[in-house]
Amino acid sequence: AQTVTQSQPEMSVQEAETVTLSCTYDTSESNYYLFWYKQPPSRQMILVIRQEAYKQQNATENRFSVNFQKAAKSFSLKISDSQLGDTAMYFCAFMGGQGAQKLVFGQGTRLTINP
Amino acid sequence: DAGVIQSPRHEVTEMGQEVTLRCKPISGHNSLFWYRQTMMRGLELLIYFNNNVPIDDSGMPEDRFSAKMPNASFSTLKIQPSEPRDSAVYFCASSLARRGTQYFGPGTRLTVL
Numbered sequence: 001a002q003t004v005t006q007s008q009p010e011m012s013v014q015e016a017e018t019v020t021l022s023c024t025y026d027t028s029e030s031n032y033y034l035f036w037y038k039q040p041p042s043r044q045m046i047l048v049i050r051q052e053a054y055k056q057q058n059a060t061e062n063r064f065s066v067n068f069q070k071a072a073k074s075f076s077l078k079i080s081d082s083q084l085g086d087t088a089m090y091f092c093a094f095m096g097g098q099g100a101q102k103l104v105f106g107q108g109t110r111l112t113i114n115p
Numbered sequence: 116d117a118g119v120i121q122s123p124r125h126e127v128t129e130m131g132q133e134v135t136l137r138c139k140p141i142s143g144h145n146s147l148f149w150y151r152q153t154m155m156r157g158l159e160l161l162i163y164f165n166n167n168v169p170i171d172d173s174g175m176p177e178d179r180f181s182a183k184m185p186n187a188s189f190s191t192l193k194i195q196p197s198e199p200r201d202s203a204v205y206f207c208a209s210s211l212a213r214r215g216t217q218y219f220g221p222g223t224r225l226t227v228l
Contacts (some may be wrong), residue, residue: 033214043204045219091158101146101213104172105158 004094006106013082014114020067023092023113031090032096033069034075035103040088051075053096064071079111087113117141121207127226133195134222135220139188140209148208149182149192149218158206164190165213197227 003026013019025034036048051059051068058066063080079086092106120139128134140147148163162172167184175182179198184190194201204224208217 014153035216037219043222043224045206045208045222047216047218050216095214101163101165101210102148102160102174103150103217104160107157 001106002029002032002094002096004092004104004106005107006090006092008109009107010112013115015082016028016078017082018078019082019111020095021079021092021111023075023077023106025073025075025092025094025110027073027094027096028056029096032094033092034066034078035095036064036066037074037091037093037105038086039091039108040085045091047092049077063097082113084115085114087111117180119207119209119218121205121220121223123223124221125224127228128197129188129228130198131196132227134197134225134227135194136192136203136205136207136225138190138192138207138220140190140207141211141218142188144209144211144215144218146185146210146215146217147190148191148210149190150158150206150208150219152204152206152222153202159190195227197225199227201225204225 005024032053035050038046067076089108091108093103119134124139149161152158162182164184182192204222206222208219210217
């Protein structure tokens with residue numbers, strides 16, 4: 001079974017700084033997808049970024065980018081020029097395997113952006 | 116466009132009562148997922164449907180839980196009888212394609228006393 005590990009339960013940075021959240025996963029699959037979701041205090045789960053494993057190019061979405069290291073099974077999220085609105089729980093998630101559509105989530109990292 | 120709609124947003128009930136959670140997926144999406152979030156277990160998939168057909172219900176905790184999708188625009192998750200350990204946030208999500216991005220509803224916070 002696939003597992004996702006986020007080793008940083010909590011992180012805190014100052015506004016405008018850059019922060020990197022770590023995620024590692026374990027799978028024997030070659031075709032899969034990786035995601036970062038954000039959960040602010042409103043508890044809504046919001047997609048931040050998606051990466052297809054077959055793509056070597058790292059995905060980016062404005063201030064958010066990933067460092068996808070397939071051999072190392074690592075998928076970190078970098079947030080540049082952090083803003084107060086980035087304060088949230090961040091979840092790394094894996095989807096893959098034959099016909100598998102379910103998301104397997106990590107435990108989450110609570111990120112606080114301080115003014 | 117409307118996102119995934121869930122009702123109710125909050126539910127407080129007493130042990131032994133029946134609870135029904137409702138979900139309307141994004142129009143045109145053909146996959147629907149039910150997840151549960153707890154402090155102890157995090158986010159875990161309960162069941163998912165493709166084209167209204169249940170595909171994987173291995174995450175359903177026990178026979179007290181049941182889910183239906185009578186049509187493409189509506190799904191229910193029922194707990195009967197409810198127990199305090201069922202207290203959690205229940206999310207519904209939908210996606211357009213089999214490996215498509217899943218979009219989540221706002222969740223239902225269930226408290227069983």
